[in-house]
Amino acid sequence: MTKVRWGILSTANIAQKAMIPAIGRSENAEVVAIASSSGKAKEVADAFNIKKTYHTYEQMLRDEEIDAIYIPLPNHLHKKWTMEAAKHGKHVLCEKPASLTAEDTKEMIDFCKVRGVHFMEAFMYQFHPQHDTVRAIIASGEIGEVKLMRASFSFLLNKPKGNIRMDRTKGGGSIYDVGCYSIHVIRNVLQVEPTEIFIHANIDQEHQVDTSAVGYLKLENGVSATFDSSFEMAFRNEYEIIGTKGQIKVPRAFRPDIHGDQGIVILQTEDGTKELKVVGDVYRMQVERFSQAILEEEDLSSTWENSIRNMKVIDACYKAIETGKIINI
Secondary structure, rough: OOOEEEEEEOOHHHHHHHHHHHHHHOOEEEEEEEEOOOOHHHHHHHHHHOEEEOOOOHHHHOOOOEEEEEOOOOOOHHHHHHHHHHOOEEEEEOOOOOOOOHHHHHHHHHHHOOOOOOEEEEOOOHHHOOHHHHHHHHHOOOOOEEEEEEEEEEEEOOOOOHHHOHHHHHOOOHHHHHHHHHHHHHHHOOOOEEEEEEEEEEOOOOOEEEEEEEEEEOOOOOOOEEEEOEEEEEEEEEEEEOOOOOOEOOEEEHHHHHHOEEEEEEEEEEEEEEEEEEEHHHHHHHHHHHHHHHHHHOOHHHHHHHHHHHHHHHHHHHHHHHHHOOOEE
């Protein structure tokens, strides 16, 4: 096998706008099937020249010519369909957040492990090389000792009524939707785990979901971090790292794809300001990375643990909102 054969489980917008085209651009993957319970599978298949369509997810999972499944379903369905795919021997790339709790995420991953299939949570942003540039600058000592990191991801949800992001039973809320990125990038770039967290949140009284949240984290090395997520603010996707000698700003942290795949790393020190432009096709890189792991039977256990740990922080966020207290993680 030289290419991983992918099946797309649903016709979700992100599948059509990002993942199917990315698989098409990749060198080691191809889309061979798409399934939809809404009856839209053939329309999407025709648009992207996908040869097979299925009217149920179960039918597609039984197809022996499919190696891997991409799951862009609502958050509360991630666990069920990851495990269903694993039952049929399919590798799984699942949209973030992996599930709704760390316990469920661990159960999903253990299930995949026992059945000998790979699992990856689709935080595509992490594959962009701008973050390697940031880590290299920190390691060089140019900004001195890191003292604080701030991460933000927000957008204005113009029509919240009826939007799945406002449905508590389906994993709605700004932390699940975009805050998970900010939590992930703090852990991913600094390579340090948080030990304490406190949250201020705006809770929509009708839907009982967090429409905005600000989190305050203490990391195990003593560094402080904050993140904010929101459905009530202008679009932002950025982070900033402040040290004793300077700071780093990354204004296109999570969505460089909407800027022609170009990320920007801004370094500010006493010597002045440098702006570094870094290019990377994040969705293609994600597809190729996961497909390579399948083809080479690579051990992905480190990414599994990362997903579980990220969900533990999200669990702590919601516990902090519920209790109004600082939560130990």
